[in-house]
Amino acid sequence: MSYPQLRLKPGKEKSLDRWHPWVFSGALAQDIKHTPEGSLVEVADINGQFKGIGYVQHGSIAVRIISFKPCVIDTDFWIKCIQDSWQLRISLGIINPLTNCYRLMHGEGDGIPGLVIDIYNKSAVIQCHSSGLFQHIQAIASALQAVFKTGLETIYNKSAEASHSKHGEMQNGLLYGQQTDDIVLENGLQFHVNWASGQKTGFFLDQRDNRALLGHYAKDKTVLNTFAYTGGFSVYALMNQAKLVDSVDVSKNAIDLLNRNMALNNSAAANYESYAEDTFQFFKSQEKQYDIVILDPPAFAKNIGARHNALMGYKRLNIEGLKKVKPGGMLFTFSCSQVVDSAHFNQIIYSAGIESNRKIKIIHRLSQGADHPVNLFHPEGEYLKGLVLWVE
Numbered sequence: 001m002s003y004p005q006l007r008l009k010p011g012k013e014k015s016l017d018r019w020h021p022w023v024f025s026g027a028l029a030q031d032i033k034h035t036p037e038g039s040l041v042e043v044a045d046i047n048g049q050f051k052g053i054g055y056v057q058h059g060s061i062a063v064r065i066i067s068f069k070p071c072v073i074d075t076d077f078w079i080k081c082i083q084d085s086w087q088l089r090i091s092l093g094i095i096n097p098l099t100n101c102y103r104l105m106h107g108e109g110d111g112i113p114g115l116v117i118d119i120y121n122k123s124a125v126i127q128c129h130s131s132g133l134f135q136h137i138q139a140i141a142s143a144l145q146a147v148f149k150t151g152l153e154t155i156y157n158k159s160a161e162a163s164h165s166k167h168g169e170m171q172n173g174l175l176y177g178q179q180t181d182d183i184v185l186e187n188g189l190q191f192h193v194n195w196a197s198g199q200k201t202g203f204f205l206d207q208r209d210n211r212a213l214l215g216h217y218a219k220d221k222t223v224l225n226t227f228a229y230t231g232g233f234s235v236y237a238l239m240n241q242a243k244l245v246d247s248v249d250v251s252k253n254a255i256d257l258l259n260r261n262m263a264l265n266n267s268a269a270a271n272y273e274s275y276a277e278d279t280f281q282f283f284k285s286q287e288k289q290y291d292i293v294i295l296d297p298p299a300f301a302k303n304i305g306a307r308h309n310a311l312m313g314y315k316r317l318n319i320e321g322l323k324k325v326k327p328g329g330m331l332f333t334f335s336c337s338q339v340v341d342s343a344h345f346n347q348i349i350y351s352a353g354i355e356s357n358r359k360i361k362i363i364h365r366l367s368q369g370a371d372h373p374v375n376l377f378h379p380e381g382e383y384l385k386g387l388v389l390w391v392e
Contacts, residue, residue, distance in 0.1 A: 002042070003040045003041050003042045003053060004035070004039065004041050004042070005041065005042045005043075005044050005048070006023075006028055006029075006030060006032065006035075006041045006042070006043050006044070006063065007028070007029045007030065007043075007044050007045065007046055007048065008023070008027050008028060008029060008043065008044070008045050008046060008051070009027055009028070009029045009046065010045075010046045012027035012028075012045075013045040013046075013049075013051050015027075016043065016051040016052055016065065016068070017051075018377055019068060019375075019377040020377050020378055021052075021054070021064055021065040021066075021108055021111075021113050021375075021377075021378060022061045022063075022064060022065075022113070022378075023043055023054065023061070023062055023063035023064075023065065024060060024061060024062060025059070025060055025061075025062040027062075028062055028063075029046060032056055032058070032062055033058070035056050036056070037056055037057060037058050037130075037131050037132065038055055038056065038057075038130070038131040038132035038133075038134070038135045039055065039056045039132070040053060040054070040055055040056075040073055040132075041053070041054060041055070041056055041063060042070075043063055043065065050070060051065075051068070052065040052067060052068045053065065053066060053067045053070070053071065053073065054066055054067075054113075055130065055132030055133065055135075056132060057130050057131075057132055064113035064114060064130070064132070065113070066111070066112050066113065073136070074139065075139045075142050075143055075146070078136070078139050078140050078142075078143035079143040079146050079147060081105070081110070081111065081112055081143075082104065082105065082117070082140075082143050082144060082147045083147050084110075085104055085105050085106075085110045086104060086147060086148075088110075088373075089102055089104065089371055092370050092371070094369075094370060094371050098185060098186075098187055098188040099185055099186050099187055099188075099208075100119075100120075100121045100184055100185045101118070101119060101120045101121065101184040101185065101186055101191075101193070101203065101205060102118070102119055102205060102208075102371045103116070103117070103118050103119075103205050103206070103369075103371040103372055104117040104118065104119050104124070104371075105117040106371065106372045106373055106381075107129070107381065108375045108378040108380075108381050109372060109373040109374055109375050109378075109381050110373065111375070112133075114128060114129035114130045114132070114133050115127075115128060115129070115133050115140070116129070116162070116201070117140075117144070118195075118201040118202075118203075118205060120182050120184050120193050120195065120201075120202065120203070121182050121183075121184050121185075122151060122152055122153040122154065122179075122182075123152070123153065123154040123155070123156065123177070123179050123182055123195070124144050124148075124152055124154070124155045124156070125155075125156045125158050125195045125201040125202065126140060126141070126144075126155065126156070126157050126158065126159065126175070127158050127159055127162040127200075127201060128157075128159040128162065128170065129159075129162045131170065134159055134170045137157060137159070137175070138175070141155045141175045141176060145176065152176070152177075153177045153179060154174065154176060154177030154178065154179040154180075155174070155175040155176040155177060156172075156173070156174055156175065156179075156180065156195055156196065157170075157171075157172055157173055157174075157175050158172050158195055158196075158200075158201055159172065160172045172196070180194060180195060180196035180197075181193060181194035181195065181196065181202075183264070184203070186208055186211075186232075187208070187211075187212055187236075189235055189236065189239055189265055190261070190264045190265055191203060191230065191232070191235070191261050191264070192230070192257055192260050192261055192264065193230075194257070197253075198230070198257075199229065203230065203232070204229065204232060205369070205371065205372070206336075206368040206369055206372045206384055207232060207233070207296070207334075207368075207369070207384075208369045208371075209366075209369045209370075210332070210334075210366050210386060211232050211233055211236040212236065213364065213366070213388070214233055214236050214237060214240075214292070214294065214332060215236040215237065215239070215240035216240070217292060217330060218236065218237040218238075218240040218241065218242040218292065219240055219241045219242065220241065220242070220243050221237075221242050221243060221290075221291035221292050222242070222243050222244040222245075222246075222290045222291045222292070222326075223237040223242045223244065223245045223246070223290060223291065223292045223293075223294070224246045224247075224248070224290040224292070224293045224294065224324060225237070225245065225246070225247045225248070225294045225296075226248045226249075226279040226282070226293070226294060226295055226296070226297075226321070227248070227249060227279060227295070227296050227297045227298065228247040228248055228249045228254070228255075228258055228274070228296075229249055229251075229254050229258070230254055230257045230258050230261055231247055231257070231258030231259075231261045231262060231274075233294050233296065233332075234247045234258060234261075234262065234272065234274075235261050235262060235265050237292070238262060238265065238266060238271070238272055239265055239266065242271070243271065243291075244271050244272070244273075244290075245271065245272040245273075246272070246273050246274075246275070246290070247272065247273070247274045247275065248274075248275045248277055248279050248282045249274075249275075249276065249277075249279075250276070250277065250278045250279070251276065252276040254276075255274045255275070255276040258274055259274055262274075279297075279317070280316075280317075280320065283320045283321075283323070283324065286324075288324075289323075289324050289325060289326040289329070290324055290325065290326060290329065291325075291326055291328075291329045291330070292325075292329060292330045292331075292332065293321050293322075293324045293325050293329070293330070293331050293332070294332040294333075295317055295318065295321045295331065295332065295333040295334065296332070296334045296336075297313075297314075297317060297334070297335075297336075298336070299335075299336050299337040299338070300313045300314060300335070300337055300340070307337075307339050307340060307344070310337055310339075310340055311340065311344060311348050314335055314340070314345070314348045315348045315351055315352050318331075318333055318348065318349055318352035318353075319352045319355050319356065321333065322352060322353070322356040322358065322360075322391060323356070325391045327391070327392060328390075328391075328392065329390075329391055330363070330388055330389065330390055330391065331387075331388070331389040331391055332366075332386065332387075332388050333349060333386065333387055333389065334366070334384065334385065334386040335384075335385050335386075336383055336384050336385075337383070338380060338383040340385070341385075342382070342385050345385045345387075346387075349387055349389070353389075356391075358391055358392050359391075359392035360389050360390065360391050360392070361389065361390040362387055362388070362389060363388045363389065363390050364386075364387070364388035365386070365387060366384075366385070366386030366387065366388065367382060367384050367385065367386065368382075368383070368384040372384070
């Protein structure tokens with residue numbers, strides 16, 4: 001099967017020769033405004049030499065490449081993509097008797113820009129970040145069933161919030177089965193996950209290793225978890241014998257689910273409190289300090305234009321967070337804004353540290369887990385940045 005060909009301006013094929021999967025609109029030798037969004041196309045250099053197959057998206061990134069080899073994009077193609085990613089997770093030991101929730105497909109990191117698939121026990125949640133991928137969602141669902149055979153009982157489409165499309169066709173809903181929530185295992189700990197109503201696909205799987213690291217330090221410590229969402233860090237702290245765990249999130253629904261997760265793992269625990277409150281307001285209203293403070297805010301910037309304000313927000317947050325750390329304590333601080341790279345993030349933490357007037361050491365540099373791989377040829381995929389600081 002052949003696809004319509006789009007040619008690149010002279011010299012603009014170099015990024016594809018280096019296997020970067022994005023083709024910017026300015027690199028194309030022709031206008032694509034009349035090419036339907038989501039169309040599969042073959043991208044070629046100015047002389048017609050094949051460079052890749054991708055789907056069209058109207059915007060600054062005009063084509064996202066899903067294959068650098070000539071092929072047919074059919075169910076067999078999706079089966080191979082999913083099978084390869086699944087085997088990687090198995091070989092890394094991510095799927096094991098203590099963990100049954102993980103990211104199966106991570107966009108560019110697994111070779112398919114814009115496609116996210118998360119597994120929660122026997123349920124798969126698909127997020128298509130474009131209408132181009134959404135047009136293949138039934139084939140992707142069929143491929144999942146072919147790979148997992150009887151191992152999947154539910155496939156849920158969670159594309160509406162993730163889509164960059166201007167069209168309204170990407171509605172959420174069940175593609176197979178009936179479940180919209182479950183109790184899952186992560187490193188032996190239990191969590192309620194509701195992928196129908198929760199943020200993203202229901203749970204922040206990318207912080208698994210960082211939650212485990214917190215657990216390593218939590219014994220006999222007082223811990224403050226801000227932007228706590230459903231309490232991942234809080235549960236790890238509590239179950240690793242923290243002396244006290246305070247959790248803060250502006251969403252009452254998130255706090256309700258956090259309390260359920262706390263009870264699910266240790267219903268007799270009395271050494272935790274939860275606050276449905278804005279984090280900055282909590283900082284103002286509480287004078288006590290903690291042995292460990294966690295700052296894991298949502299993305300403050302979704303695009304380059306919002307980056308400056310985001311950086312100021314991160315600086316303010318870390319200045320206030322450092323004030324809550326006891327002498328000799330730790331700060332776990334993160335940014336998940338893709339447009340805030342590691343250099344910007346480190347500079348902001350440096351500036352906040354200077355303003356705190358305290359001696360600070362970097363103990364760990366953190367990123368997303370191995371089931372959220374970064375394509376070597378697409379460094380933009382390293383979106384989660386984190387530091388663990390020791391604060392005098």
